[in-house]
Amino acid sequence: MxxxxxxxxxxxxxxxxxxxxxxxxxxxxxxxxxxxxxxxxxxxxxxxxxxxxxxxxxxxxxxxxxxTPPCAFRWGVCPEHGNTLSSKAGVSECRVCRRTWTYNRLDQPCGEPVTWRVIDRAGTETQMCDGHVLGARAAAGGATFARLDAPIGQP
Structure with a gap:
């Protein structure tokens, strides 16, 4: 069962x-x-x-x-603030919340849970985590963003 x-x-x-x-x-x-x-x-x-x-x-x-499948982007982000990481001596830190990771998160696959479906103007769908969607919102003009747990038809 x-x-x-x-x-x-x-x-x-x-x-x-x-x-x-x-x-x-x-x-x-x-x-x-x-x-x-x-x-x-x-x-x-x-x-x-x-x-x-x-x-x-x-x-x-x-x-x-x-x-939930993991985010497949090849670089890590802060799960809360997106592309705000810096790495030094093998330790990554978010420049906003100061959360740290004891490895270079920028050079590792993301692995955060997928929470968003993003469809760009060409119709290509990508699933991504909360952190990556922050950067995508700024860069992907005209894209559609929908939370995976939202009812159909609602963002």
């Missing part, structure tokens, strides 16, 4: 609903009296459910990232 990010998100949603239900039950059962031990245990279970829901969301994100 193949697990999908959607299945994990559904489980997370159900765990969040159970968390809310258990918390509401505890509030309703307490009625201003000192909290009995079983309510303390139920509240603790609600916290475990909440942590489980958060972990399932993270697992869904991780799985989606693993299933």
């Amino acid at each position: 193949t697990v999908t990010p959607e299945q994990l998100r559904d489980l997370a949603s159900r765990a969040e609903a159970l968390t809310a239900e258990v918390r509401a039950l505890c509030v309703g059962a307490q009625n201003g009296t000192p909290e009995p031990g079983h309510l303390t245990t139920a509240r603790q279970a609600a916290e475990w459910l909440a942590r489980g829901a958060a972990d399932l969301e993270l697992a869904a994100e991780d799985l989606a990232r693993l299933q």
Whole structure:
């Protein structure tokens, strides 16, 4: 059986609903009296459910990232700021956010997850990551940019 990010998100949603239900039950059962031990245990279970829901969301994100093909550009960029890297002595740094990589990222294939579909004026489609799309927006006049996770017909 193949697990999908959607299945994990559904489980997370159900765990969040159970968390809310258990918390509401505890509030309703307490009625201003000192909290009995079983309510303390139920509240603790609600916290475990909440942590489980958060972990399932993270697992869904991780799985989606693993299933997304990597950006195939032959040079790296800052994932947040695009073509803002400088390299010195084998270490790359973004000139905007100062994030560093312990290798010369400019000389390595990008590898960031593909998030955009770009179609130039000639109709050629290229898929690229967030960082590379920043440079493409500045250089590719007349191109169409669409996020891969956007509904069809929406940028």
